[in-house]
Amino acid sequence: MSSNTKRGPNDPDRADRITAAALEIIAAEGIHRASHRTIAARAGVPLGSLTYYFADLRELHEAAFRLLAERLSARYRTALETAPTRDAAANVVVGLIVGDEYVDATEMHALFQMYASGNHDEGVRRLCRQWLEESRASLGLHFSPSTCRALDALVEGWPIHRVFEGGHLDRTVVDQAVRAIIAGLEDKEEQR
């Protein structure tokens, strides 16, 4: 890219600010509102700036989803790396499910947009796969592959209820479910 050029961009993190603005709009108003013009306005940059940094709108949306996936993956990874024991890790998983600490409602919305876009956009589909893989890999720091699968399903699915039914989840129930899965599957795993 810049291997045969002598100069860097005049405003180096402009691309990043555009990407961040795109994600904000996608999360708040949906991808159908995230046009060149709305994104440019939000980022406070001229229209031409977007076509300069991104070949087309798809690429820009994809960059926004990549930013989202990287943020969430990093957060999951950190949270689970920090847990010293399997029991602590179980508590982290419960937290991932019930609370806004890790993924707030806005980010959850953006995540739905990402899954929806993954249906027809190959690039976004790759991102979805990566995101799922990495979140399972983080769980893998503490649990067996099978347990990871099951816990991750819970982690993906339960927040859907949280978002649409508005209310807070019953932490006790979530806790029981998480521990039931860990108990049920880790034991089975060890028997093999």
Next chain:
Amino acid sequence: MSSNTKRGPNDPDRADRITAAALEIIAAEGIHRASHRTIAARAGVPLGSLTYYFADLRELHEAAFRLLAERLSARYRTALETAPTRDAAANVVVGLIVGDEYVDATEMHALFQMYASGNHDEGVRRLCRQWLEESRASLGLHFSPSTCRALDALVEGWPIHRVFEGGHLDRTVVDQAVRAIIAGLEDKEEQR
């Protein structure tokens, strides 16, 4: 609606065919491709027909999502009503998760589009809530409220992996997870 008119529509199920066409396009190509014109072409009806039956595009999309939600709800309900025992119901739940029998990949795509639209469209949001409630109600034919919550999270979350990682799920693992949750939560429930 037709209370003060003397005649019915000339083509009574045209509205339904339009709705079905809309859902097909949403599922196959995404909601951003589901314009008046593409839907009309798919349904084999003139453009004006859509604006005649539906006040605006939102209403049409909403009708499509309603159709989807009703179909899936009915399928879940039937499957779980048919199960004679709790054990059979557990098998049904496993089937809901692993297989295409209840919700195929295409419908799953449409479901993502629905969740994504629910973020910003109040009408669709209501549909999402209803869909989640009804699917839990169907589980409620066999399980306690807490168990329903947990199982439904699994039912919503696990297919996400199925769709994006393409492969078939390991039925054994799903079976273990489902039964672990039932065992863990139903027992707890009864102790109260």
Next chain:
DNA sequence: TCAAGATCTGTACATTAGTACATAAATGGA
């Protein structure tokens, strides 16, 4: 059979969108 009124359709229009690209600004070496 025939009008009256409901049901339906094709076209036209304003708006918005993505994107190309000519032009401007900034940069750094000579």
Next chain:
DNA sequence: TCCATTTATGTACTAATGTACAGATCTTGA
């Protein structure tokens, strides 16, 4: 300082979209 080159911007253009609505078509009662 000044020019060559990269970086950045504003505008203009084509395509597509939602929607209104005038007119056409069909149905029914008399």
